[in-house]
Amino acid sequence: MRKALPEDLDAAARNAIKEKEAHALCLAKINERGMDMKLVRVEYLYDGSKAIFYFTADGRVDFRELVKDLAHAFHTRIEMRQIGVRDEAKMVGGIGICGRELCCSSFLREFEPVSVKMAKEQNLALNPTKISGQCGRLLCCLSYEYETYCTLKKCLPKCGKRVKHGNVEGEVVKLGVLDGTVTVRTDDHVQVVLKGEEIKPEDITDRAKKPLREQGKEVQQGTKDGHGSGRERRGDRRPDNRGKDKKEKR
Known part of the structure; x- marks a missing residue:
């Protein structure tokens, strides 16, 4: 690393002219051969010992004949380097x-x-x-x-949760992450904006109004009363049928 001298700037200017000429010639050769590739940029090393051709392509490209043409035209080392669209x-x-x-x-x-x-x-x-x-x-x-x-959302209840804070009770429908606010839609379809810092963890429940434990008890109760699914009812009959078969055999 050193400060550029006048001769260094002259060499950089000459390389820039060579890069434009190489880019035009390489582009013409690509079109002549009908190669499925896109030339992006040509870069000469400071001493002019090598020219790097950057290109993009969907797959692998056979550029051996192209390298021969370029090396014959510029009398220097040629390197073909494939890059991605972000690098382009x-x-x-x-x-x-x-x-x-x-x-x-x-x-x-x-x-x-x-x-x-x-x-x-x-x-x-x-x-x-x-x-x-x-x-x-x-x-x-x-x-x-x-x-x-992600950090700010950890302090706010998720959308779909039910919140009860003061006189407001309803479902969270929108989050104001940067403002730290929560929009709650009550059962009367009224939207109320609350501060997220005022909502405590005990104020947050699932979307269903009843706790999950009570729902589980109701499901078990319905099964015992004979209101379960058809598959469950058929499953209840199987032990009885098996017992009858054993009695008939005896």
């Missing part, structure tokens, strides 16, 4: 849907895995055009605030 966006650059320069081409150095779950946790519309970047993949920025949303 990083090299080409552009403006994202937020109106700013792409993160990958400005400050983001490494790509992290991004999933649709991150968009769901942040209550974003699952519209591919809104949560996808220039590369066609999910936006890298979906992972920036994912951990924050």
Whole structure:
């Protein structure tokens, strides 16, 4: 690492001209041979000893003949390097849907895995055009605030739970994660906004009005009274039938 000298800047300018010429020639050769690949960028090393051709393709590409043509034209070492669509966006650059320069081409150095779950946790519309970047993949920025949303949601009851706080009782239908609020719909179909910090764990129950233990008792009671399913009734008869068969044999 050192400060660039005037001759270094001249060498960089010459390499830039060579890169444009190599890009045009390589693109023409690709079209002539009808190769299923997309040329993204050409990069010359500082000393001009090697030229790297970056390209994207859906599968494997046989570029041996193409390398021979390029080596014969430029008299230098040729390296063909296949990259992904995210690396392509990083090299080409552009403006994202937020109106700013792409993160990958400005400050983001490494790509992290991004999933649709991150968009769901942040209550974003699952519209591919809104949560996808220039590369066609999910936006890298979906992972920036994912951990924050998960941490804040732990302090709030989930949607579908029943909440009883003061004179308000109903089902949670919406969460205001950043505001720390909970929207509750009462049995009268009235929506009330409550502060999440005011709701205690004992105020939260399941969606059903009755506890699960009471529901289990009712199911058992219904089975004993003969109101169970048809399969259960048939199962109750089987021991009796077996007993009758044994008596007849005796």
